[in-house]
Every structure is written in structure tokens, then in C-alpha cells.
Amino acid sequence: MNSSTEAALITGSSALLCNPAFNAVTGDWLDPGFWGDRARLVASGGRGGAWYISASEGEFVLRRYLRGGLVARLSRASYVFTGFNNTRSLREFRLLLQLRARGLPVPEPVAALARRSGLLFWQGAILLRRIPRAHPLPESPALGEVDLWSRVGELVRRFHDAGLDHADLNCDNILEAGEDLWLIDFDRCRLRPGSGPQARWKQSNLRRLRRSVAKRCRVLPPERQEELWQQLLQAYAASGGQPGRPL
Ligand SMILES: Nc1ncnc2c1ncn2[C@@H]1O[C@H](COP(=O)(O)OP(=O)(O)O)[C@@H](O)[C@H]1O
Ligand SMILES: [Mg+2]
Structure with a gap:
């Protein structure tokens, strides 16, 4: 990996991987405990393992890698270790750098940690x-506006044109900050270069997003949801050929 980044x-x-722009890391x-009362649990939109951090160096989000479902009963935070470069924290850090290098609107990674836990497991976090001023899509003040949904369609299309298969494309992983939209939460995501416009993974990302709209945007009546969804699909279809602007 590029040592300048x-x-x-x-x-x-x-x-520990660090962004050289933050040399005090x-x-x-x-570790959320390190920040004391400068760490505040993110109340909505995630799985409960994320904190907002107010540091003198800036405002950050810290996320631990947790799993849900049945395996969570064994351990919510440990994963089988197969080498640091395969850990989800390091992979997500590097993927974010790649996406940013392509001009895509994703958060800047500050640091990622993977720590071995016993012989078999690892635990990790990303900063x-x-x-x-970002709202997860369901909390956007513009939720009922056609323009917002067109912009979401264009956003998803830009990422798809760049070959990004998002493992969890849901409404809470799309942030609205006024004029700007961002995509977040790249855990287990990957680049699939050279995929055609009809690639199955693209359709599957869109289906997942549609299910999330039904679940998380209930303030909109179902007919309105469907109209806005069609708007999103139209903008998605119409906006090819602009995978990433240079920074
Ligand atoms: N870089 C960021 N800037 C602002 N808010 C964020 C950022 N990253 C995450 N969040 C907030 O934290 C929530 C959870 O983060 P996310 O990365 O989606 O993890 P998970 O869904 O696994 O809990 C998001 O829905 C969003 O509200
Ligand atoms: Mg999320």
C-alpha cells in the first residue's frame, strides 16, 4: 500500500494504520474509554458500536467492529484472525483511501486498529x-423532496460506476449534509472493477436499499415512498459515466 497515504x-x-495528517495518533x-466524556454514543442509525468524539484535533467517529445474530452470543467483538491485512478494520481504512483518491464522497479515515485476542481471534476499530451537520437519510429535513431522491440515485450510480459493491447499502449509511450527500460504513465492501451496468451485485445493492426505505422511511406513506423510489431509479439510470471527480 502507498506509504504516502x-x-x-x-x-x-x-x-495500527494512521493517516499521516494526524501524527499524534x-x-x-x-478505545472509546480513552476519550472519557469527549466520547458520546451515536444514538441513531447504527448497531450501537459507534461514538462521536470531540478531540482538540477535530471531530471524529469511532466505530468498533461488532457482529449481530447468533455468533454474537459467543463474542460480539472477536473475529478469527487470518493475518492483519485481512482484518475488516484495516481493509476498510484502505478502501476509504482508494475511494477518496477517486473523488468519491466518503469520510476521511484517521486510523484503524486490529489487535490479536488470544491465539485465534482479533478485535478492531476504525476512527x-x-x-x-450530517443526517442519516431517514432523518433528513428534505426526506419528502423529489430532488433529494434524485441526488441519492446519482450518488449510488457514481459508486457503482466506480465498481463499489456496498455490503450494507441502507438508508442510514447515506448521510445528507445540506447540498452534499455522503456514503459511509464500508465494512466488508469491495471494489469489483469491470462490472457491466446490469451486474447482479448492483441490482442486489438497490434491492437492499429499497427494503431499507420501506423500513426506515415510514413517515412517508407507501405510495409516496414508491414515487420517490422511482425518482431515485430514474436518476440512477440517467447519470452514468461520472464515476469520480478528481479531488
Ligand atoms: N463519518 C461520519 N460522520 C458523521 N456521522 C457518522 C459518520 N460515520 C458514522 N456516522 C453515524 O454513525 C452511525 C453508525 O455508523 P456506521 O459506520 O454506519 O456503523 P454501523 O452501522 O456498523 O453501526 C451512522 O448511521 C451515522 O449516523
Ligand atoms: Mg451503518
Whole structure:
């Protein structure tokens, strides 16, 4: 990986990747306890493992990797270790850098940590720059407006044209900040370059988003939801050929 965009500190038991723009980062920064009352749990939109951090260096979001479902009963935070470069925290950090290099609107990664836990497992976290004044889509003041849904269609299309298969394309992973829209939460996402416009993964991303709209945008009556969804699809179909602007 390009050493001008990440600094790595790897020992036998942990790996810390840092954005060189934040040279004060230490492993502690990835621990919510380190921040005391400067860390505040994110109340809505996620799975409960994310904090807003107010540091003198800036406003951040810290997220631990947690799993849901049945395996969560064994351990919510440990995963089988197969090498630091395969850990979800390091992969997400590097993917964010790649997406940003293509001019796509994703948060700037600050640091990512993977720490071995026992012989078999690892635990990890990622620290991101917080997007100011952002609302998850269901909480957007513009939720009922056609223009917002057209812009979401264009946004998803830009990422798809860049080959980004989002593993969890839901409404809460789309943030609205006034004129700007952002995509977040790239855990387990991957680039699939060279996919055609009808690739199955693209359709499957869109189906997932449609289900999330039905579940999370209930303030809109179902008929209105469907109209706005059609608007999104139209904008998605009409806006090809602009995968990423240069920064
Ligand atoms: N960079 C960011 N800037 C502002 N808010 C964020 C940012 N990243 C996450 N959030 C907020 O935290 C919530 C949870 O984060 P997310 O990355 O989606 O993790 P998860 O869904 O796994 O809990 C998001 O829905 C959003 O409200
Ligand atoms: Mg999310």
C-alpha cells in the first residue's frame, strides 16, 4: 500500500494504520474509554458500536467492529484472525483511501486498529473524520423532496460506476449534509472493477436499499415512498459515466 497515504505500526500482536495528517495518533485513540466524556454514543442509525468524539484535533467517529445474530452470543467483538491485512478494520481504512483518491464522497479515515485476542481471534476499530451537520437519510429535513431522491440515485450510480459493491447499502449509511450527500460504513465492501451496468451485485445493492426505505422511511406513506423510489431509479439510470471527480 502507498506509504504516502498511510503510516503503519505493526507488532506481533497489533496493527495500527494512521493517516499521516494526524501524527499524534496512538492505539489509545481507538478505545472509546480513552476519550472519557469527549466520547458520546451515536444514538441513531447504527448497531450501537459507534461514538462521536470531540478531540482538540477535530471531530471524529469511532466505530468498533461488532457482529449481530447468533455468533454474537459467543463474542460480539472477536473475529478469527487470518493475518492483519485481512482484518475488516484495516481493509476498510484502505478502501476509504482508494475511494477518496477517486473523488468519491466518503469520510476521511484517521486510523484503524486490529489487535490479536488470544491465539485465534482479533478485535478492531476504525476512527473517521466526522462529517459536519450530517443526517442519516431517514432523518433528513428534505426526506419528502423529489430532488433529494434524485441526488441519492446519482450518488449510488457514481459508486457503482466506480465498481463499489456496498455490503450494507441502507438508508442510514447515506448521510445528507445540506447540498452534499455522503456514503459511509464500508465494512466488508469491495471494489469489483469491470462490472457491466446490469451486474447482479448492483441490482442486489438497490434491492437492499429499497427494503431499507420501506423500513426506515415510514413517515412517508407507501405510495409516496414508491414515487420517490422511482425518482431515485430514474436518476440512477440517467447519470452514468461520472464515476469520480478528481479531488
Ligand atoms: N463519518 C461520519 N460522520 C458523521 N456521522 C457518522 C459518520 N460515520 C458514522 N456516522 C453515524 O454513525 C452511525 C453508525 O455508523 P456506521 O459506520 O454506519 O456503523 P454501523 O452501522 O456498523 O453501526 C451512522 O448511521 C451515522 O449516523
Ligand atoms: Mg451503518
